[in-house]
Amino acid sequence: MAVGPRLSIGQHPGLALTPGMRQSLRILAMPPVELALEITREAESNPFLTVTPPARGGLSAFDIALETMPARPSLGEGLRRQLGEMSLPPGVRAVADYLTGALRDDGYLDATEAELVSETGQPRAVVAEAIAALQRCEPAGVGARSLPECLALQLTDRGISPGLAAEAVAHLDLFAQDDWAELGKVLHLGPGEVSALDAALRGLSPHPVDPGGPESSPLVPDLVVETAPGGGMSVRLAEGVMPAISLDEALLAQVPDPDDPFVVSARSRAEALIRAVSHRGETLLRIGLRLVADQHLFFSCGPDHLAPLSxxxxAEELSLHPSTLGRAVAGKVLLTGGALYPLSMFFPSGLPMGHGGTVSSHAVKIAIRRMVEHEPAAQPLSDAVIRERLVADGIDITRRCVAKYRESMRIPSSFERRRRAARHRGQAMEAGARD
Known part of the structure; x- marks a missing residue:
């Protein structure tokens, strides 16, 4: 069911993305610490922006931001800095900056070129050039819209021609089958060149950005979900996290010339930032309320019950554009039951169940981890055995998918787990002999 007005942009094909729209979407994409830094920077140069740090014990996002100014920039900040060093037409730069806020946590761009044309109101050529500019940034593969495109961008970054890179990723099935003869024919390469290309492919990452890598800033929650006094769950914006900002009306009243260009510009910037921050909070709260409704079993029964959710x-339920939802979710964290959960975690893919339902990939990963935690140390479970047990529970999954989920959780193979267990037994026996 749609809730509230549609919060998307550029519905009319001739409507260009206004500076206010760009700022609102950029603010929406910022995690709390980055937003606190943005507020700090604006307040330093804008006398009409009043900033009141949150009153609470411990460090707030504002406190953390003030203390971590030299910290490693976020993905969005780093990309915007790189784009700023490129010689791009103003329209292309505006769209490219806009795209930095549309990326998933792992660096992929979910929106299609057609969607971005409709969303920004810019010609297809401008959008295509903006995507190309984003994809020239580091890390290699950022802005890719599919796994093959991500791998092709990484191959190009390693010095392989774009044409050959595209051809190579179009025949990943032949590489998986080690079909060197056929690869040599379709790619017009010799055996040594095919071997070198295979080695390059095996060294690539399926994600432009490691979703499990170190955070660029401390995790600070935007939303809090807790049990309501009368039962059920309540959702609120985290208190004491962000500073309160307002327009200094008293100072404006003392200005001799309200039409002075500096005064007009500073007031406009302050008002735009206040509106953007307010819109960000309203959008996150709407998303939180909807997540509690759609993922109620997760919040009431635990992580095992996370349901597949697209x-x-x-986005359709909230009447948001999918890319707007993507900006709101990226880098945001929810606090519930004393634990922090990235909002992106609430959108797991689903696997079919034997009785016709679906189970989330997150729940399957938990099941795999528990099997490994309780396996006999000397006889670790192979991926094939794990698959058999999951299938017996009604989960339709392949052995390759089991291996992919295991690797994503950084669980070693059964061979490596057996080797480590043997080494530990040997070390224990040596220690016992010494005693």
């Missing part, structure tokens, strides 16, 4: 479905 971002596109949730």
């Amino acid at each position: 971002r596109r479905v949730l």
